[in-house]
Amino acid sequence: MATAELASERESAYLSQLTMAAARYANRTGQRERNQSVLETRGVLYADTPERVERRLARLGADWSLVRAIELTPTEPASSAGSTLQLPPETFTSEVLGLERLIGRNNLTPVAFLEAGVKVSRAVGRITISGPGGGHGTGFMVSPSLLLTNNHVLRGVPEASRSKVAFAFQDCADGSPLVPAVFALEPQRFFVTDRALDFSVVAVAPRGAQGESLSSFGWLAVSEAQGKLVIGEFVNIIQHPRGEPKQIALRDNQVVDVLERFLHYESDTREGSSGSPVFNDQWEVVALHHSAVPKTDAEGRPLSVDGTVWRPEMGEQQVAWRANEGVRISRVLEALHKVTLTGDAARLRDEVFTAGLTASPVTSAPPPPPPTTPTPAPPLTPTHPGADGTESQARERARTTDGTAQLTLPLRITVGLDTPTSSPATLLATLRTPAPAPSPALTTEAPPPPTAPTAAPPAGPADIASSVDRSAEAALLNHRLAQERPYYDGPADAAAREAYYADVRTGDGDALRRALTDLLTSTHTPRPRYDPTRMVYPWVDLHKDRKLRSIYSGRTFTAEELIRADAAVAKARLARVRELLLQESTAGPAEFAAEFDALEKSMPFNCEHVVPQSWFAHREPMRGDLHHLFACEVGCNSFRGNFPFFDFPHFMEAVRDDCGMRENVGFEPENGKGAVARATLYFLLRYPREVGDAEREFPEDRLPVLLRWHETEAVTEYELHRNAAIAQLQGNRNPLIDHPEWAGEIDFTGVWP
Numbered sequence: 001m002a003t004a005e006l007a008s009e010r011e012s013a014y015l016s017q018l019t020m021a022a023a024r025y026a027n028r029t030g031q032r033e034r035n036q037s038v039l040e041t042r043g044v045l046y047a048d049t050p051e052r053v054e055r056r057l058a059r060l061g062a063d064w065s066l067v068r069a070i071e072l073t074p075t076e077p078a079s080s081a082g083s084t085l086q087l088p089p090e091t092f093t094s095e096v097l098g099l100e101r102l103i104g105r106n107n108l109t110p111v112a113f114l115e116a117g118v119k120v121s122r123a124v125g126r127i128t129i130s131g132p133g134g135g136h137g138t139g140f141m142v143s144p145s146l147l148l149t150n151n152h153v154l155r156g157v158p159e160a161s162r163s164k165v166a167f168a169f170q171d172c173a174d175g176s177p178l179v180p181a182v183f184a185l186e187p188q189r190f191f192v193t194d195r196a197l198d199f200s201v202v203a204v205a206p207r208g209a210q211g212e213s214l215s216s217f218g219w220l221a222v223s224e225a226q227g228k229l230v231i232g233e234f235v236n237i238i239q240h241p242r243g244e245p246k247q248i249a250l251r252d253n254q255v256v257d258v259l260e261r262f263l264h265y266e267s268d269t270r271e272g273s274s275g276s277p278v279f280n281d282q283w284e285v286v287a288l289h290h291s292a293v294p295k296t297d298a299e300g301r302p303l304s305v306d307g308t309v310w311r312p313e314m315g316e317q318q319v320a321w322r323a324n325e326g327v328r329i330s331r332v333l334e335a336l337h338k339v340t341l342t343g344d345a346a347r348l349r350d351e352v353f354t355a356g357l358t359a360s361p362v363t364s365a366p367p368p369p370p371p372t373t374p375t376p377a378p379p380l381t382p383t384h385p386g387a388d389g390t391e392s393q394a395r396e397r398a399r400t401t402d403g404t405a406q407l408t409l410p411l412r413i414t415v416g417l418d419t420p421t422s423s424p425a426t427l428l429a430t431l432r433t434p435a436p437a438p439s440p441a442l443t444t445e446a447p448p449p450p451t452a453p454t455a456a457p458p459a460g461p462a463d464i465a466s467s468v469d470r471s472a473e474a475a476l477l478n479h480r481l482a483q484e485r486p487y488y489d490g491p492a493d494a495a496a497r498e499a500y501y502a503d504v505r506t507g508d509g510d511a512l513r514r515a516l517t518d519l520l521t522s523t524h525t526p527r528p529r530y531d532p533t534r535m536v537y538p539w540v541d542l543h544k545d546r547k548l549r550s551i552y553s554g555r556t557f558t559a560e561e562l563i564r565a566d567a568a569v570a571k572a573r574l575a576r577v578r579e580l581l582l583q584e585s586t587a588g589p590a591e592f593a594a595e596f597d598a599l600e601k602s603m604p605f606n607c608e609h610v611v612p613q614s615w616f617a618h619r620e621p622m623r624g625d626l627h628h629l630f631a632c633e634v635g636c637n638s639f640r641g642n643f644p645f646f647d648f649p650h651f652m653e654a655v656r657d658d659c660g661m662r663e664n665v666g667f668e669p670e671n672g673k674g675a676v677a678r679a680t681l682y683f684l685l686r687y688p689r690e691v692g693d694a695e696r697e698f699p700e701d702r703l704p705v706l707l708r709w710h711e712t713e714a715v716t717e718y719e720l721h722r723n724a725a726i727a728q729l730q731g732n733r734n735p736l737i738d739h740p741e742w743a744g745e746i747d748f749t750g751v752w753p
Contacts, residue, residue, distance in 0.1 A: 014152050014312065015302070015312055017152055017198060017290065017291045018291060018292070018294050018302045018310075018319070019300065019301070019302065021262075021291040021292070021293045021294070021325045022293055022294050022296045022300060022302065022322075023300060024259065024262060024264075024293075024325070025264060025293040025322065025323060025325070026296070026300075028257050028259065028264070031257060032256055032257045032264070035047045035231050035232070035256060035257060036256065039231070039232045043232070044230065044231070044232030044233060045067060045230075047230070047231040047232050048230040048231040048232070048258065050525045050526035050527065051526075052226070052227070052230055052258075053230050053526065054526050054527075054528070054529075055226045055227030056227045056228070056229065056230045057227075058227060059225070059227035059228065060282075061470055061471070061474060062474065063474070063528065063531065063534045063535060064526055064528050064535070064729050064730075065478055065528075065534055065535045065538060065539060065540070065729055066474055066475075066477065066478045066534065066538075068728050068729055069478045069481040069482060069485075069538070069539065070481065072481075072485060072728075073481055073484070073485075109251075109281070113281070116283050117236065117238075117248065117250075117279075117283060120220060120238070120277075120279070120283045121170075121238050121246060121248070122167065122168070122217045122218055123140050123141040123167075123217055123218050123219050123220050124138065124139075124140045124167075124238045124239075124240075124246060124276070124277060125138070125139055125140065125141075125147070125165040125166055125167040125169070125183075125217075125240075126138060126165065126166045126169045126180075126240040126243060126246070127139045127149055127153060127154070127163055127164070127165050127275065128163060128164050128165075128166065128243070129153070129154070129159055129162065129163045130162045130163065130164075131162045133159070135243070136240065136242065136243030137149055137150060137153030137154075137240075137274045137275045138153075138238075138239050138240045138273055138274065138275040138276040138289075139153070139165055139275045140219075140220055140238075140275075140276075140277045140285075141204070141214075141217065141218065141219035141220060142201070142219055142220055142222050142352050143219055143348070143351040143352045143355045144214070144215060144219060144351060144355060145189075145190070145203050145204060145206070145214075145348055145351065146190060146201050146202065146203055146204070146348060146349075146351070146352060147165060147185070147201070147202055147203075147204050148199060148200070148201050148222075148275070148288060148332070149199070149200055149202075149274070149275030149288075150198050150199060150200065150274045150275045150288065150290045151193050151194060151195050151197075151198045151199055151200050152198060152274060152290070153200065153274050153275050154185075154193070154200040154202060155193065155195075155200070156191075156193065157187045157188075157191055160185045160187035160191055160200070160202050161185070161187055161188075163185045164182050164183060164184055164185065165182070165183050165185060165204060166180040166181065166182045166183075167180060167181045167183070167217045168180050168181055168217075169240065169245055169246060170245045170246035171245055177245070181208040181209075181210070181212040181217070182208055182209045182210075183204050183205050183207075183208045183209070183212075183214055184204075184205040184209075185202050185203070185204060185205070186202070186203040186204065186205050187202050187203065189203035189344070189345075189348070190202060190203035190344075190345050190348045190349070191203070192336060192339050192341075192349070194332075194335050194336075197261065197327050197331060197332060197335055198288075198290040198291070198327060199288055199290075199327060199332050199335075199336075201336060201349075201352075203348065219355065220277060220285050221284075221285075221355065222285050222329050222332075222333060222352065223284070223329075223330075223333075224329075224330045224333045224334060225330075226330070228280050228282075228284050228286045229255060229258075229263075229280050229286045230255075230258075231255055231256065231257065231258055232254065232255065233254070233255055233280060233281070234251045234252070234253055234254050234255075234281065235253045235254075235255060235263075235265055235278050235279060235280060235286060235287070236248060236249065236250050236251060236253065236278070236279045236280075236281070236283075237249040237253060237273065237276050237277070237278050237279070237289055238276060238277060238279070239273035239276035239289070240273070240276075241273045242317070251281070253265050253266060253278075253324075254266050256323070258328075260331075261327060261328055261331045262287075262325050262326065262327055262328060263278070263286070263287045263325065263326045263327075263328060264293065264323055264324070264325055265278070265323070265324055265325075265326065266323055266324070273289055274289065274290055274291070275288065275289070275290070276288075276289040277289070278326045285329050286326075286328070286329055287326030287327060287328055287329055288326055288327045288329060288332055289324065289325075289326045290325060290326060290327050291324070291325045292319065292321045292322075292323070292324050292325070293321070293322045293323040293324060293325055294310065294319050294320060294321060294322060295320040295321070295322045297309060302319055302320075303319075303320045304318045304319060304320060305318055305319070305320050306318075307320075333352070333353070336349065336352065337349075337353070467574075468567050468570045468571050468574065469567065471533060471534065471567070471570075472533060472563050472564065472566075472567040474534065475533045475534045475537065475538050475559075475563045476538075476559075476560060476563060478534070478538035478539060479537070479538040479539065479559045479560070479563070482538060482539040482542065482546070483546060485539075487542075487544050487546075487717075487721055488544075488717055488720055488721040488724065489724070490720075492724075493720065493723075493724045496724070496727065497733070497738045500519075500523070500727075500733055500738070501519075501735070501738065501739070503515075503519075504516065504519065506742070506745060509745050509746055509747030510747040510749075510750065512742065512745060512746050512747070513685065513746050513747050513748065513750055513751070514750070516685050516735050516746070517685050517686065517688055519732070520682075520685060520686040520732045520733075520735075521686065521732075523731045523732040523733075524621065524625075524686070524730055524731055524732045525730070525731045526729075526730060526731070527620065527621040527624065527625075527730060528624050528626065528729060528730055529620055529621075529623070529624045530620070530623040530624035530629075531624070532562075532566065532605055532606070532607035532629060532631075533562075533563050533566045533567065533570075533605075535624070535626060535629075535729065536607055536626065536629050536630075536631065537559045537562045537563050537566075537631060538559055538563070539725055540626055540629075540722055540725045540726060540729070541629075541630060541631045541722065542559065542721070543718050544717060544718070544721075546559075547559075548561075548562060548631040549631065549671075550631060550632050550633050550636055550659075550671075551608055551610070551630035551631065551632050551669070551671065551672040551675065551676060552608070552632055552636040552639075552640065552659040552660055552669040552670055552671060552672060553632075553633065553635075553636050553658045553659050553670055553671060554670065554671040554672075555633060555658070557606075557631065557633070562606045562631060565606055566605045566606055566607075569603050569604070569605055572603055573599060573600075573603050576599055576603075577596070577599070580592070580595055580596075580599075597618075604634050604637050604638060605634075605637075606631060606632060606633055606634055606637070607629055607630070607631060607632060607637070608629070608630050608631075608632035608636070608637050608640070609623070609628055609629060610628045610629075610630065610676045610679045610680055610683075611628050611679075611680060611683045611691060611698075612641070612642035613642075614642050615642065615690075615691045615694070615697045615698070616687070616690050616691065622683075622687055622690065625683070625686070625730070626726045626729060626730055627679055627682045627683070627686070627723075627726055627732075627734050628679040628680065628682065628683050630672070630675070630676070630679070635659065636658070636659035636660075639657055639659045639660075639662060639667075640659065640660070640662065640667045640669070641662075641667070642696060643662055643666050643667040643696070644666045644667070644696070644697065644698045644699070644702055645666060645667060645668065645669075645676065645677075645680070645698070645702065645705055645706065645709075646663075646665050646666025646667060646668055646702070646705065647668060647705045647708065647709075648661055648663070648668050651668055656670065657670075658670060666702075673709040673712070673713055674709055674710060674712065674713025674714065674715070674716075674719075675713075675716075675718075675719055676709070677705075677706040677707070677709035677710045677713075677736075678710055678715070678719065678734060678736040678737055679734070680698070680706055681706055681707075681710065681736045681743065681748075682734040682735070682736060684748060684751040685735065685746070685751065686732070688750060688751040689751065689752065689753045692751075692752040692753055693752075693753040700749075700752045703748055707743055707744070710736065710740065710743050711743070714740070715737050715740055719737050720737065722737075723737045723738065
């Protein structure tokens, strides 16, 4: 019998679950009230941490720049009559509608949302426990063989052995009941339980009482990936309340707090819904519903609906509810992964992680089932990564949240480089969907048995193209929205500037430098990652004619030109990455890092870091800091290289490249000297002691060059626009643009190592 248990010190009865949930809820009152206040005054994108929000946007295929563009587009309150954006119907996608809904501008949802909900609901069943202490709960399939529910529903093997799960216990569209398919639970094959996190995972018989196939009901792909939910979003819960036919609490359940291991949300779930899956709007599982948060007396004891202290013999229906609590699915999976298992039990556990890695998206609604028997869901024909038959390697292949290297290509791709023995097939599995594209993940085919892989073929060109093209189209949408916005609102920016520096005092150069460094750092939120296609070209770096100009040569481009050009580079990079992963099967992290660095240099984007990336080892947030990113054609980008800026005495008489002049001592641009000087000075203030410690980096004796260029070329409206746009995206401002006069007062001596 394969059984493992992670037990806490004392028995965790349902009363204990209620009491602990109430205590957690009470302890978070202050934070929850702050969250509610931010949701009411600023909206859903601001109540959670910037890091969590950025991961959420990335998972939705969006970014701060696109979100800001939508926010700044004038609209009436939330619309129920179509998009609030003035876009042609053919350019309006479900992703755009989802962003509008997330922000609170649109209360519509695609019809496919309901179709997808029907499909994922098939994997949710009613659990019935027979004998002493019997009752009902909800559970859902998380692999071809395993079902997840609460520990307080199935506390141990004896209870699980006398329990069954019924799928399709629900009404048909015409109101008549379906005939459910009933399956026995098989804890002797697999049973893992954790009382602290209140979950149990148990094997289900492959055939039902009437010969039904368990695989026909599929399973829900579960993932440890971050970015599935933020505070303020609404969740959906599919459940069997009090053992009743399957029901759904749909988009009336707002997440009000995120704890380390739990979620708190307001919903109309009832007793008996224990073990239900909690979904986001993309029908990804985000939590395991496990307890209501009860109203309590002064001593913390749960109250009943009549105001007296609740006792178990009263029944759960008599508890006075306040809110609800779910266990974060990532924490459930983390705990499950840590359980020591061997043999068949380890293989079954590993299927939970591998079965959902490449689940296909739901593309159509299943046909309505007849009133006599459940209809199998249509196969989705997913592809699955190979396995080598060993438990440890299978687990590591399924988990890419630890020991990973992140490559910006420019899409954010996490490539597992955790061990030198990682096979090309393992690494390729993480590249099959480079851009996060969450989808309802009901899967109906079992993964292949573990075998040693020969070589996984690279995904076809369409796989690469589709992810890059989605990103490019999002950038173009952002650019379209920018056409209707005022280029620069002087009065509004003046007010923002005054408020930003309200507490900064002048008169002492060193104190001024320190105050500005503190201000630029503390207000730098969010901190977007490097992605010029999405963050630089659509709006930030536009000139007043809505065109882009190379910062060094002054050459003019349309935003679409550079977006398309960089998309082509991204496709080429991704294709080369796949080749490397197939060919370099024995290379370790260092070798891969060197290859990727060389790849980036040989295939650059049309974007210039005026402070070269090599000076700060390509690290974030420096790499994605918009204040020193400018449009720049590849030729000038490569021509400058990582040479520091230099003021050549005979620059005007010298024979120069269109980009400027370069010799061993440095580089002087043909255009944009004032702008690049102010951007570099900003960098020195924002990241003191980060550059200047190597011979080729900007030495302290070059500071007069920057100050001279700053004085010679005054701040332009283009820079004012950039500064205001960047402040909207990453929170901080460039003080040399806002207060040019401070350049002569700031004591820069403290910024070098």
